[in-house]
Amino acid sequence: MAASGRAVVIGASLGGLLAARALVDSFTEVILLDRDAPPAEPVHRRGVPQGRHVHVLLARGRQALECLLPELGAELYRLGATPVDLHGQVHWYNDGHRMRSARSDLTGFGMSRPLLEQAVRQRILALPGVRLVPDCEVTGLLATADGRRVTGVRLAPREGRAATLTADLVVDAGGRASRSPTWLAELGYPAVEQERVEVGVTYVTRRYRREDGQLEDKLGVLSNAMPGRARYGVVAPQEGGRFAVTVAGILGEAPPVDEAGFIRYATSLAAPQVGELVRQAQPLDEPVLMRFPASVRRRYERLSRFPDGLLIFADALCSLNPVYGQGITVAAVQALLLRSLLARGRHRLARRFFRRAARVIDGPWSIAVGTDLRFPGVTGRRTWKVRFVNAYLARLHVAAARDAVLGAAFLRVVNLIDPPARLLGPDVMLRVLLGRRQRPSASSMAR
Ligand SMILES: Cc1cc2nc3c(=O)[nH]c(=O)nc-3n(C[C@H](O)[C@H](O)[C@H](O)COP(=O)(O)OP(=O)(O)OC[C@H]3O[C@@H](n4cnc5c(N)ncnc54)[C@H](O)[C@@H]3O)c2cc1C
Structure with missing residues (x-):
């Protein structure tokens, strides 16, 4: 399908940049708007306060980024990132048990968050038709009189007068503080259901x-x-x-x-x-x-009415407890999804995207929330499945202190390569049961 029209993306952080990568194959013009100006060097910026903290790129995220931006890994390496065998070169401690390490093909990259963002931004801005407008806050949505189609955004540039920008598609990648729930309410749409842990x-x-x-x-x-x-x-x-x-x-x-x-x-x-x-x-x-x-998931896929011409993306859709290091990976997989949906046309895009993105989010959300529910102070429904899986994982961690195959299986799941159900397969279960019979060695138990 030939590219046509203009897409506007709210937010030029990793979510917005990866969304732009997906859009560029279908739109002749892609405009990224951000209230920040991108720094010339890979340093911290105000709009991404998490940028000072360690960002782990999961193996699935690295794969998805390479699909979207071929040779990005080589570029990161050139810029000083360190490739890390996530099983063989990392000391892993789960429940105090030191996982037995082994060589693996689970490769991550050690680098600062600003370096990754800068490398991705440079690649995206080199694509034909992509432009970034800095120092420009989006303050609202434009819509048709009946509110059924979003037609652009309202802007408040840091310098100059308020303005509007029309678009065939608006993608909100404004992060966890996304204002789309408020803007949609102003257009007369029902409140989006929000899960918060x-x-x-x-x-x-x-x-x-x-x-x-x-x-x-x-x-x-x-x-x-x-x-x-x-x-x-x-x-x-x-x-x-x-x-x-x-x-x-x-x-x-x-x-x-x-x-x-x-x-x-x-x-x-x-x-x-x-x-x-x-x-x-x-x-x-x-x-x-x-x-x-808190982890926050907005269930746009459950709304009975949603305007054409608008999508919600990355952290604006779901912001996960960062200790599991999943956010960038989920954004990259959503970008792959968006690209493939757009290749089949724009008809009912929001409905198709939200339904499929919910499936992308289900696995990471269940890992994050399920693990957090091990802590008595975390409020949420502890279904029998959550309790069973957590008790089982506690045993797996004991056995993984000796059995590197179990460590590998666990790491493939937390790196979002395999689905969580893979850990409940008979081969893994058998090893967990056999491993339980052996007591962990003193050196595998941390103080
Ligand atoms: C402490 C912490 C640690 C994390 N660690 C990891 C990790 O190890 N691994 C991992 O994969 N993920 C991690 N994450 C998550 C990761 O940072 C995000 O998933 C990732 O940045 C994608 O988010 P985003 O682009 O949707 O939103 P953000 O990164 O929050 O960016 C939002 C962008 O939108 C802009 N913006 C917002 N509103 C407007 C507006 N109205 N007008 C114009 N611009 C606007 C902001 O300036 C900003 O640039 C962590 C998060 C936190 C909080």
Whole structure:
């Protein structure tokens, strides 16, 4: 189908940029609008406060990004990102058990979030017909008199007068604070159903000089929170010869930002490598803090009425507890979906997109919310399935301390390569049952 018309994207962060990649095959003009101006260097910007914190790119996300932007991995490598074998080169601790490591084809990239965004932005802006308008806030939607079709957006540029911009399609990639629910209400649409799971996560991140011999020569650490010790930690390499260390507390527990408190907190994690690193390595900056109150999923697919000419995308559709590192991957998979739907035409696009995007989100949402429901303080429905899966996973983590096949199966699921049901297959279950009979060795149990 030949490209035609104009698409406008609200937000030029990773969600908006990946949406633009999907749109460019079907629209002759794609305009990204952002209230920020993109920095010339890969550094933090105001509109993406999470950008200072460790961003893990899951293996599925890396694959999807490569499909959308071939050779992006080679480009990231050239810019200083470190390829990481997510099973072989990371110390994984689940429920305090150290997963037995093994070589794998699950490859991630260690890099800062601004570097990834910059590399993607440069590729997207080089595509024909794509343009970014910076310093420009979208303040509302334009619609036909009967409200049945969105026809553009209202703009408030940082300098200059309020304006409007017409479009054949508007994509809201404005992040978790998306104003589409309000704008749709103004057009007379019913309120979108919203699922919200309060997790009260507080992130604190600090960067350190990377040197030979640190982390027992591995490239990262991931120490998951568990009931009774709701503390999480991750270490990941970044460009510029550094490690970023993020520690996080959940349900309102906030890691300290002062030097001694940060070290104490890092040392209290199940993975001893995090504490060792922050005690010995040279810090490069001060710890920074960010709060993430709740996972939020907006069920646009359940609305009986929705205007033509509008889509909601990425975090604006679903914002997941970041400790599972899924947001960019879900955005990239949504971009692949949008591209394939547009290739078949624009008829009833919103209905087709929301229905299929809901299926993309179901797996990551069930992993994030299901795992969060292990903590008694998290409110939500603990169905028998959630309770069974969590009890089963606790056993899998014990067995994975010895059995690398189980670690690999678990990592393929959390990297969104395999569906969660894969862990309940007979081959995996048998290994979990056999593994339970063996006691974990002392070295596999963290303090
Ligand atoms: C602390 C934290 C850690 C995270 N860690 C990970 C991780 O490890 N791995 C991972 O995959 N994901 C992670 N995420 C999620 C990830 O950051 C997002 O999924 C990803 O950025 C895609 O989001 P987005 O583009 O939809 O929204 P955002 O990144 O929030 O961007 C929204 C953009 O829209 C612009 N904007 C908003 N409103 C308007 C408006 N009205 N007009 C104009 N512009 C507007 C903003 O300036 C911004 O540029 C993390 C999130 C948090 C909070």
